[in-house]
Amino acid sequence: xxxxxxxxxxxxxxxxxxxxxxxxxxxxxxxxxxxxxxxxxxxxxxxxxxxxxxxxxxxxxxxxxxxxxxxxxxxxxxxxxxxxxxxxxxxxxxxxxxxxxxxxxxxxxxxxxxxxxxxxxxxxxxxxxxxxxxxxxxxxxxxxxxxxxxxxxxxxxxxxxxxxxxxxxxxxxxxxxxxxxxxxxxxxxxxxxx
Amino acid sequence: xxxxxxxxxxxxxxxxxxxxxxxxxxxxxxxxxxxxxxxxxxxxxxxxxxxxxxxxxxxxxxxxxxxxxxxxxxxxxxxxxxxxxxxxxxxxxxxxxxxxxxxxxxxxxxxxxxxxxxxxxxxxxxxxxxxxxxxxxxxxxxxxxxxxxxxxxxxxxxxxxxxxxxxxxxxxxxxxxxxx
Numbered sequence: 001x002x003x004x005x006x007x008x009x010x011x012x013x014x015x016x017x018x019x020x021x022x023x024x025x026x027x028x029x030x031x032x033x034x035x036x037x038x039x040x041x042x043x044x045x046x047x048x049x050x051x052x053x054x055x056x057x058x059x060x061x062x063x064x065x066x067x068x069x070x071x072x073x074x075x076x077x078x079x080x081x082x083x084x085x086x087x088x089x090x091x092x093x094x095x096x097x098x099x100x101x102x103x104x105x106x107x108x109x110x111x112x113x114x115x116x117x118x119x120x121x122x123x124x125x126x127x128x129x130x131x132x133x134x135x136x137x138x139x140x141x142x143x144x145x146x147x148x149x150x151x152x153x154x155x156x157x158x159x160x161x162x163x164x165x166x167x168x169x170x171x172x173x174x175x176x177x178x179x180x181x182x183x184x185x186x187x188x189x190x191x192x193x194x
Numbered sequence: 195x196x197x198x199x200x201x202x203x204x205x206x207x208x209x210x211x212x213x214x215x216x217x218x219x220x221x222x223x224x225x226x227x228x229x230x231x232x233x234x235x236x237x238x239x240x241x242x243x244x245x246x247x248x249x250x251x252x253x254x255x256x257x258x259x260x261x262x263x264x265x266x267x268x269x270x271x272x273x274x275x276x277x278x279x280x281x282x283x284x285x286x287x288x289x290x291x292x293x294x295x296x297x298x299x300x301x302x303x304x305x306x307x308x309x310x311x312x313x314x315x316x317x318x319x320x321x322x323x324x325x326x327x328x329x330x331x332x333x334x335x336x337x338x339x340x341x342x343x344x345x346x347x348x349x350x351x352x353x354x355x356x357x358x359x360x361x362x363x364x365x366x367x368x369x370x371x372x373x374x
Contacts, residue, residue, distance in 0.1 A: 164333075171331055172274045178246040178264065178329075182231075185248045189228060 003027075004034045012041045218259065218315040223251035226261065226312055230305065234265060237301045241294075244269045246329050258321030258349070259313060266329040267291040267298065278333045288335045291328075295340075302326065302345050303369060310352030318350035340373035 002008050004027050010016050011024040028035045076082045230249035235242045247264030254260065268290050272278075279287060302324055309322045316322065323346040330336050351368040354360045360368075 167332055168278060169274055172272050175246070175270070175272050175329070182245050182248055186231070189231075 002034050002037060003031060008034060008038050008041065012038065012045075218253040218255075218313070222313065222315055223253060223259065223261075226309060227251050229308075229312070230261060230263060233305065233308075234263065234301075238294075238297065242269065243267060243298070244329075247327070253316070256320070258323060258346075259309070259316055260323040260325065261309065262325040262327070264327040264329055267294045270329075270331075272331070278331065280333075284333070284335050288337070288339065291330075291339055298326070299343065299345075299371070302343065303365070306345055306347055306369070307352045307356055310347075310349045311356050313349070316349050318348070318353065320349055321346050322349050322352060342374040344372040344374070346370050 004011070004024055006016055006020050006024050008024070011021060014021075016024065028038055070078070076086055227249040231245065234249075235245050237243060244266040245263070246266055247262075249261050249263040251259055251261045268287060306322050306324055309324065310316075313322070323344065325342060325344040327342050328340060330339060330341060347365070347369040351360070351365065355362070355365045
């Protein structure tokens with residue numbers, strides 16, 4: 001209930017006279033309730049001003065107007081044969097589209113070569129290091145064995161050569177002993193001659 | 195039986211028993227040993243054999259005399275400071291020794307005849323034996339090369355050749371040759 005001397009709506013829409021308007025303004029300054037109502041009116045007007053203005057329909061519509069006819073898809077949905085035909089047509093269209101538009105080849109994503117190389121390198125290093133160590137150890141053992149055999153063979157050859165030299169030297173000594181014997185006997189024979 | 199045969203046989207027996215054959219003494223053998231030592235190096239004056247052992251003779255009563263010596267078919271002249279021949283040199287040495295073998299055998303036959311003529315003390319039915327050892331080094335290829343040749347024949351057969359009662363082919367049949 002407004003206690004304003006005049007209707008606040010009239011004041012709000014500017015329908016009061018000037019004196020009446022001043023009285024209402026003075027009253028609003030002293031009456032918080034009326035001032036609050038006046039603010040609500042103003043807010044309502046601001047809100048209404050923000051709405052778009054629409055023009056009211058100019059003619060009357062009838063049920064028989066095409067405006068009220070069902071949409072084509074609704075008619076299609078409500079008709080079984082049409083729906084079946086439409087479904088078959090869509091299926092055929094889908095088949096054709098699928099036939100024409102081949103699916104994109106399944107292109108494999110480009111691998112991250114750097115990461116693969118790093119991983120392969122690490123794995124190779126992990127496997128190769130022990131294998132290399134084993135191979136080196138085996139090679140060294142084989143080399144040591146070969147060296148041992150070579151040294152043994154060289155020693156055997158040396159011993160054989162030494163034996164052969166010893167035999168040859170002994171034969172040469174025997175040869176010279178025989179020659180010496182012949183010479184001594186020949187010398188004695190010459191000395192015994194008159 | 196005729197009466198004159200018996201006295202004749204007795205007389206022959208007495209004559210034979212009374213004949214004195216000179217003994218085969220050491221001096222006889224030594225004389226021929228020296229003869230062998232001087233003869234063997236001169237058998238081939240162009241390429242003499244190398245005498246490595248003086249001749250040694252021994253008389254085996256009832257069998258005969260045996261002379262042995264040692265030679266090298268090739269004058270080797272080894273030295274402890276010379277390397278022994280190898281490869282083609284060894285084969286050449288063997289071929290040379292093989293080539294000289296027939297000549298040595300002919301010379302040995304001549305020496306046998308000479309011994310039969312010189313050694314009167316040896317009964318004719320006993321053997322004259324000559325053995326020659328051939329010196330080879332251990333590194334040599336000795337295939338086909340003997341290390342010893344021994345020749346022997348009855349002294350009478352050798353004398354028959356000397357007196358030309360038999361010819362050389364017959365002597366070849368009578369001489370026994372052994373190669374070891």
